[in-house]
Every structure is written in C-alpha cells, then in structure tokens.
Amino acid sequence: MAHYPDVAIFGGGIIGLTCAYYLAHEGVAVAVYDRGALGQEASWAGAGIVPPGNPARAASPLDQLRGLGAEQFPRLSAELRELTGLDNGYRRCGAIEFLSAAEAEVPNLWAAEGIAFERLSVTAARQLEPLGEIPGEPYLLPDCAQVRNPWHLRALIAACQRRGVKLYPHTTIRDDWFTRPNRIAARYVIAAGAWTNDIVGRLWQLPDLHPVRGQIALLRGASCSRIVMVGKRYLVPRGDGLTLVGSTEEPEAGFVKETTSDAIAALVRFAQQLVPVLQQATLERAWAGLRPASGDGVPYIGPVPGWPAVVVATGHFRAGVQLSIGTAQVVSDMLLERPPRIAVEAFALTRAPQPPRLSAFRS
Numbered sequence: 001m002a003h004y005p006d007v008a009i010f011g012g013g014i015i016g017l018t019c020a021y022y023l024a025h026e027g028v029a030v031a032v033y034d035r036g037a038l039g040q041e042a043s044w045a046g047a048g049i050v051p052p053g054n055p056a057r058a059a060s061p062l063d064q065l066r067g068l069g070a071e072q073f074p075r076l077s078a079e080l081r082e083l084t085g086l087d088n089g090y091r092r093c094g095a096i097e098f099l100s101a102a103e104a105e106v107p108n109l110w111a112a113e114g115i116a117f118e119r120l121s122v123t124a125a126r127q128l129e130p131l132g133e134i135p136g137e138p139y140l141l142p143d144c145a146q147v148r149n150p151w152h153l154r155a156l157i158a159a160c161q162r163r164g165v166k167l168y169p170h171t172t173i174r175d176d177w178f179t180r181p182n183r184i185a186a187r188y189v190i191a192a193g194a195w196t197n198d199i200v201g202r203l204w205q206l207p208d209l210h211p212v213r214g215q216i217a218l219l220r221g222a223s224c225s226r227i228v229m230v231g232k233r234y235l236v237p238r239g240d241g242l243t244l245v246g247s248t249e250e251p252e253a254g255f256v257k258e259t260t261s262d263a264i265a266a267l268v269r270f271a272q273q274l275v276p277v278l279q280q281a282t283l284e285r286a287w288a289g290l291r292p293a294s295g296d297g298v299p300y301i302g303p304v305p306g307w308p309a310v311v312v313a314t315g316h317f318r319a320g321v322q323l324s325i326g327t328a329q330v331v332s333d334m335l336l337e338r339p340p341r342i343a344v345e346a347f348a349l350t351r352a353p354q355p356p357r358l359s360a361f362r363s
C-alpha cells in the first residue's frame with residue numbers, strides 16, 4: 001500500500017499555497033514542493049491590490065474569480081489571523097482610479113457588476129488626497145482593498161502547517177514522480193508560476209505561457225491614504241510611512257528578474273507628479289518579480305490533456321493575489337470531483353485564445 005498524500009502541489013507561491021490551504025480545510029492530505037523557498041517569487045513581489053468584485057453579477061468567469069477573492073478575502077484574513085496569530089495586512093483602504101478617454105466604458109462595467117464607485121470632481125479628489133497632476137477622470141472605489149504580500153504568504157504558510165500540510169521547500173521535482181512505481185501522490189496541482197512549463201512541459205506544453213517582469217519602487221515618507229491607480233501604474237500606501245509604486249510590464253526581459261535604474265526612476269517620477277509630497281520621500285528599496293502570463297491574459301486552470309489527475313493552475317498575470325481564493329476553490333472542485341462553481345472551460349489548457357476585452361480593472 002502506497003503512503004503518499006492525496007494531493008502533491010508543485011510550486012509554493014500564492015496559488016499553490018492557497019490551493020493547499022483550501023484542500024487541507026476539506027480534509028485532503030496535501031504536500032507542497034518548491035524548488036526554492038516558499039512564496040519568494042512573483043507572489044512576494046506583487047503589490048497586493050485586491051479590487052472590488054461581485055461573483056453573483058460578474059460578466060465573465062475571470063470576473064467571477066476576482067469576485068470570489070473580493071468577497072472572501074476578509075473572511076480568509078480573519079481565519080488566518082485566528083489560526084496563526086499573524087496579520088496579513090488586509091484592509092479596505094479604498095482607491096482613486098483615474099480613467100482615460102479610452103477607458104470611458106469602465107464605469108459601466110463596475111455598475112453592471114454592482115461595484116460601488118463615485119465619479120469625483122477634481123476638487124473633491126484633491127480634498128480626499130494630496131494630488132498633484134490629474135491624469136484622467138477621477139473615480140472613488142471605496143471597496144478597493146490591499147493585502148501585504150509577504151505578510152499574507154507568511155500567514156498562509158503557517159496556516160498550512162497548522163492544517164497538517166507537509167511543506168518541502170528547496171526540493172527538485174523528479175520526472176518520474178507522476179508515474180508508477182515512483183508516483184508521490186494520487187493527484188497533482190502544478191502551480192509553478194512563470195516556470196510551470198519546466199514541470200508540466202514533461203506532459204504537455206503551454207506554448208504561450210511566459211514571464212512578464214514587473215518592477216516596484218518602495219518609498220518612505222508622507223503619502224496618500226488610498227490606493228491611486230492610473231492605467232497600469234499605481235501607488236499603494238502601506239499605512240506605516242511606506243508607499244509601493246508599481247509597476248512596469250516587461251515581457252522582453254524574459255526570466256531576468258532584475259531592476260533597472262531607468263524604470264525605477266520613471267516610477268518615482270510618476271509617483272511624485274501624482275502625489276507631490278512624495279518629493280520628500282526616500283527610495284527605500286526596489287525589486288522585480290516575474291508574473292506568469294498566458295497569451296490571452298486568462299489563467300490556465302484545468303487538467304492536463306491525457307493526465308486527468310494532474311491539474312495546472314497558473315497564468316494569473318497581474319492578478320494572482322486577487323484570483324488566488326477563486327482559483328483554490330475551483331481547483332478544489334476539480335480535485336474533489338464536485339460540479340464547478342464557475343464555467344471552468346474558460347480556463348481550460350486546450351481553449352482557443354480568448355479575444356481581448358475591456359476589463360473592469362487593469363491591476
């Protein structure tokens with residue numbers, strides 16, 4: 001009789017760890033394997049923006065996944081704190097988003113989904129935050145939230161341990177672990193972020209999975225109190241004198257996870273134009289992470305063709321934190337053979353690339 005866990009998860013970023021946590025909660029014996037330290041790649045590097053959402057009214061399966069995260073992050077955060085005593089930094093700080101003329105339809109998407117928002121005059125926006133440049137139409141999103149990635153990952157790891165998940169960092173995944181006589185689990189989840197093809201590629205290639213580097217600058221000094229978003233760039237005030245300024249989108253960097261002085265200088269300039277009090281702030285640190293991106297920006301969540309016991313969960317691109325809870329629930333449905341709560345064909349590995357569509361959020 002083999003003594004292996006019900007589910008082996010390869011990759012211990014936010015996706016793998018959240019899957020582990022939810023599966024363990026359902027009584028499944030889970031082990032997580034990572035070639036490095038747990039939670040130190042894209043999931044550590046991200047800004048932790050959790051936009052609002054409403055799974056009941058969301059227009060697409062991807063929006064539903066975001067809606068599940070928006071709805072359940074408060075509960076998960078409370079649960080993690082109760083289990084581990086660790087605060088993940090989740091807070092509904094609100095956001096001001098500036099929309100360009102090309103994004104004029106976005107408020108209609110928010111309205112259709114039942115997301116609370118208010119169009120602000122420039123004067124009202126300036127009363128709320130110490131804004132300088134006004135780079136578009138300002139909107140208030142009171143339910144936009146944030147989580148502190150390193151804190152959330154630390155809490156998730158501790159909670160997984162409390163729930164009996166076996167954690168194996170710094171472990172090399174072997175090719176023969178999927179098949180008898182050396183298989184190590186009844187089922188598998190492959191959640192190795194931008195590197196997922198290194199593992200799943202032995203069974204099936206995801207031809208368009210690729211890394212997209214994102215750089216972030218961390219400033220110390222007076223700042224705004226809400227998240228401020230302009231297209232793909234944003235400020236995320238952490239509430240303790242620190243402000244994240246993100247981020248670049250650099251597919252051309254491939255797997256090179258380095259910062260560049262030009263990109264960091266441009267981010268700092270952007271921040272200081274938007275919130276001039278940041279001219280007095282100091283640059284505390286800068287870093288980069290490699291987002292896992294699919295060709296159409298939609299994650300891959302589903303079984304590997306020909307390998308029904310192997311489920312892939314990757315390609316969450318700019319949204320892996322906000323999509324982590326929905327992904328873990330969908331993966332749990334698949335592995336426990338329950339009817340899926342979302343139309344998961346949209347995430348299938350074999351889907352035709354989905355046409356570009358205007359999304360409710362850019363970060």
Ligand SMILES: Cc1cc2nc3c(=O)[nH]c(=O)nc-3n(C[C@H](O)[C@H](O)[C@H](O)COP(=O)(O)OP(=O)(O)OC[C@H]3O[C@@H](n4cnc5c(N)ncnc54)[C@H](O)[C@@H]3O)c2cc1C
Pocket residue numbers: 010011012013014015016033034035036037038039040041042043044045046047048049050171172173191192193194195196198199213214215216246247288289290291292313314315316317318319320321322323363
């Ligand atoms: C600058 C930046 C800002 C972002 N901001 C946000 C945001 O505000 N909100 C949001 O929702 N998302 C954000 N994201 C996106 C989010 O961080 C990612 O989508 C998410 O972290 C992806 O998680 P993951 O677990 O798939 O990948 P990762 O965190 O990269 O984890 C993959 C894991 O797999 C392991 N691994 C790799 N190869 C192997 C192997 N061969 N064997 C075993 N293990 C392996 C790695 O060591 C790693 O631990 C941001 C990302 C970046 C870079």
